[in-house]
Amino acid sequence: MIREVDIDEISDGRRYRSQDMVKIGCADCSGCSECCRKVDDTIILDPYDIYELTRGLGAGFDELLTQGSIPAIVLGMADGLLLPHLNIDKEIGACRFLNKDGRCGIHNFRPGFCRLYPLGRIYENGGFSYFLQVYECPYPNKTKVKIRKWLGIENLPAYESFVLEWHDILAAARKETAAITSESETAKYMTAFLKRFYQDPYDPSQSFYDQFNRRKSSLDQ
Numbered sequence: 001m002i003r004e005v006d007i008d009e010i011s012d013g014r015r016y017r018s019q020d021m022v023k024i025g026c027a028d029c030s031g032c033s034e035c036c037r038k039v040d041d042t043i044i045l046d047p048y049d050i051y052e053l054t055r056g057l058g059a060g061f062d063e064l065l066t067q068g069s070i071p072a073i074v075l076g077m078a079d080g081l082l083l084p085h086l087n088i089d090k091e092i093g094a095c096r097f098l099n100k101d102g103r104c105g106i107h108n109f110r111p112g113f114c115r116l117y118p119l120g121r122i123y124e125n126g127g128f129s130y131f132l133q134v135y136e137c138p139y140p141n142k143t144k145v146k147i148r149k150w151l152g153i154e155n156l157p158a159y160e161s162f163v164l165e166w167h168d169i170l171a172a173a174r175k176e177t178a179a180i181t182s183e184s185e186t187a188k189y190m191t192a193f194l195k196r197f198y199q200d201p202y203d204p205s206q207s208f209y210d211q212f213n214r215r216k217s218s219l220d221q
């Protein structure tokens, strides 16, 4: 989700790279689950998240949207586009994947936003850096951890290239939808965008990046 904030007010003023150490270590959360309880509709999912959820839960996009008493994901408007986000369990007011023990039930394939927290990303000069949101995780006496380790994402260089490309694709899609004046054409555009990048099934046995690149290339045809 895009946020219009003064980064100096919410961070320590520094930009970080994945090889940098940052004070974010929270002893495996030590019984805290605060950040999973205030997610509301903020965990917007990208195609890599959907690929990971598909792999981890053995369910395609349509099943993630519809299966179970509380489906895994929901569609909602985010920054002018219709995008999937993680669902919440309204009864407990927390992410629907927070289990009874207050732990993440999908830890190994949790979305990118969950891996990142309490870091954020800032996009500048054609690239992006990480920054520390100093008022987020309240755990005291945090320890230093390398960002690469914190994220725990396989093939991080490929993932970071994807993150940047996806940011640009979203920006272009927002521009296009903003220029469309008819409601039905806007709906048509958003449906096609969802289908291309999310709904058409990803093969979990194949590389995500190859599949994403094919979908991205078809934008130019």
Ligand code: SF4
Residues within 6 Å of the ligand: 026, 028, 029, 030, 032, 033, 034, 035, 036, 117, 118, 136, 137, 138, 139
């Ligand atoms: S707020 Fe911090 S300590 Fe609590 S669950 Fe989130 S990351 Fe862990």
Ligand code: SF4
Residues within 6 Å of the ligand: 035, 036, 039, 043, 086, 095, 096, 097, 098, 099, 103, 104, 105, 106, 107, 110, 111, 114
């Ligand atoms: S997916 Fe896991 S880490 Fe992310 S908000 Fe839900 S319970 Fe928390």
